[in-house]
Amino acid sequence: MSAIDFQQLVDGQYAPLYRFALSLSKSEADAADLTQQTFFLWAAKGHQLRDRSKAKSWLFTTLYREFLNRRRHEVRFLNIELDEVCEEEMSISPNAHAFDRATLLGALHEVEEPFRAPLTLFYLEQFSYQEIANVLDVPIGTVMSRLSRGKALLRRRLLSKEELRGNKVVAFQSDRRKESDG
Amino acid sequence: MDNREAKFILNAYRPGGQDADDPRFAEALEQARRDPVLERWFSESIGFDSTITKELCAIEVPVDLRESILAGVKVSRPLRSPLVRWSIAAALISMAILGSLIWHNTRSAHLAGWQSQALDVVSSLVRNESSFDVQSHNADELLAWLRANHAPAAQTLPQNLDKLASVGCKTFSWNGKPVSVICFMRPDGGLIHLVTIRTSAESDRELKRQPRIMQQDHWAMATWREGDNVYMLALQGPRDQLRAYLL
Numbered sequence: 001m002s003a004i005d006f007q008q009l010v011d012g013q014y015a016p017l018y019r020f021a022l023s024l025s026k027s028e029a030d031a032a033d034l035t036q037q038t039f040f041l042w043a044a045k046g047h048q049l050r051d052r053s054k055a056k057s058w059l060f061t062t063l064y065r066e067f068l069n070r071r072r073h074e075v076r077f078l079n080i081e082l083d084e085v086c087e088e089e090m091s092i093s094p095n096a097h098a099f100d101r102a103t104l105l106g107a108l109h110e111v112e113e114p115f116r117a118p119l120t121l122f123y124l125e126q127f128s129y130q131e132i133a134n135v136l137d138v139p140i141g142t143v144m145s146r147l148s149r150g151k152a153l154l155r156r157r158l159l160s161k162e163e164l165r166g167n168k169v170v171a172f173q174s175d176r177r178k179e180s181d182g
Numbered sequence: 183m184d185n186r187e188a189k190f191i192l193n194a195y196r197p198g199g200q201d202a203d204d205p206r207f208a209e210a211l212e213q214a215r216r217d218p219v220l221e222r223w224f225s226e227s228i229g230f231d232s233t234i235t236k237e238l239c240a241i242e243v244p245v246d247l248r249e250s251i252l253a254g255v256k257v258s259r260p261l262r263s264p265l266v267r268w269s270i271a272a273a274l275i276s277m278a279i280l281g282s283l284i285w286h287n288t289r290s291a292h293l294a295g296w297q298s299q300a301l302d303v304v305s306s307l308v309r310n311e312s313s314f315d316v317q318s319h320n321a322d323e324l325l326a327w328l329r330a331n332h333a334p335a336a337q338t339l340p341q342n343l344d345k346l347a348s349v350g351c352k353t354f355s356w357n358g359k360p361v362s363v364i365c366f367m368r369p370d371g372g373l374i375h376l377v378t379i380r381t382s383a384e385s386d387r388e389l390k391r392q393p394r395i396m397q398q399d400h401w402a403m404a405t406w407r408e409g410d411n412v413y414m415l416a417l418q419g420p421r422d423q424l425r426a427y428l429l
Contacts, residue, residue, distance in 0.1 A: 010248060010252055040326040040327075043327075044325050044326040101240060122231075123234050124235070128196065129194040
């Protein structure tokens with residue numbers, strides 16, 4: 001890869017990679033370091049990737065693995081039950097417009113990491129469930145489960161913040177009774 | 183499919199509409215079209231997702247990050263710990279004292295010109311008379327930096343060398359050919375140096391993949407050829423110590 005190609009890759013991907021790293025690490029310094037490390041690894045190993053159209057996916061996968069490698073020595077993986085998603089949780093609908101960016105990011109950071117990673121890829125990069133499965137190396141069903149659960153957790157966190165601020169909850173609360181399963 | 187299952191699937195539906203033709207969503211989308219309650223939930227959900235996407239995509243990125251990446255400069259990773267920093271300093275000082283005492287006795291007619299100059303460079307580094315081009319404990323970063331700067335760099339490190347923390351790397355030119363040196367910290371506190379130069383047919387014809395080990399006074403050196411590169415691994419100590427890093 002030429003220096004120009006590398007620069008184009010950096011220009012196109014460094015910002016979304018940083019945002020993904022920030023969502024994972026919760027620290028701006030760590031996010032910047034993870035982003036740099038990812039491009040260092042690309043410079044070292046990217047030539048092994050034959051299909052250049054997969055460079056973006058490679059970068060996100062590598063950043064995620066690097067994050068997991070670093071975290072392995074810090075905190076053991078949270079033993080979170082990927083249980084069935086409760087429909088009630090999926091129906092919580094806080095008013096996202098009522099929050100500033102910092103609050104939204106704070107709520108996202110409060111979502112447990114196994115759900116936060118797919119959620120961030122979904123929101124930030126508009127990755128499909130298939131692409132998320134590739135990046136995180138998990139089955140498609142797991143991605144869908146984590147997206148559902150992750151969104152429910154995010155809504156719950158935002159709802160808590162909304163209630164703390166005394167805002168009215170905008171939700172399907174009244175509709176839920178009417179809702180049929182059919 | 184009930185509404186709970188439909189919601190489960192539709193939660194993976196991207197708000198930009200990219201998944202409209204994906205058959206995995208077809209049944210759930212159809213369900214949402216038929217059921218006004220589900221349709222309203224889906225509409226709210228898409229709106230929620232769009233708002234989150236918009237806000238998260240607007241998170242500011244450090245202004246110097248792009249330049250730092252392109253320049254290959256690390257802006258945020260400090261040395262691992264003060265202990266490691268002090269151990270590196272102690273190793274460099276002890277190497278400097280030892281090196282200054284024995285350096286004049288280490289030359290040999292068996293060394294190629296680039297090898298001799300590489301040992302000069304290493305000696306200069308350990309005596310703190312010159313500095314590394316880049317310092318990092320991660321050898322992959324140093325290798326990446328070398329490649330980015332068109333300097334010779336190993337494709338893969340010897341297995342036991344790969345386990346060591348690197349200290350830094352330096353490049354120099356010998357007869358117009360670029361040469362690189364990466365210094366690693368050994369568990370005993372000493373240093374070991376990997377020198378890399380690209381193969382030149384006339385001078386490296388005799389070199390093989392199997393390392394040729396030499397002992398010159400206090401220096402143990404191993405030289406071998408692999409692919410387009412010729413490598414020299416050097417440390418101050420007996421050759422048996424060196425063998426451990428050639429595995």
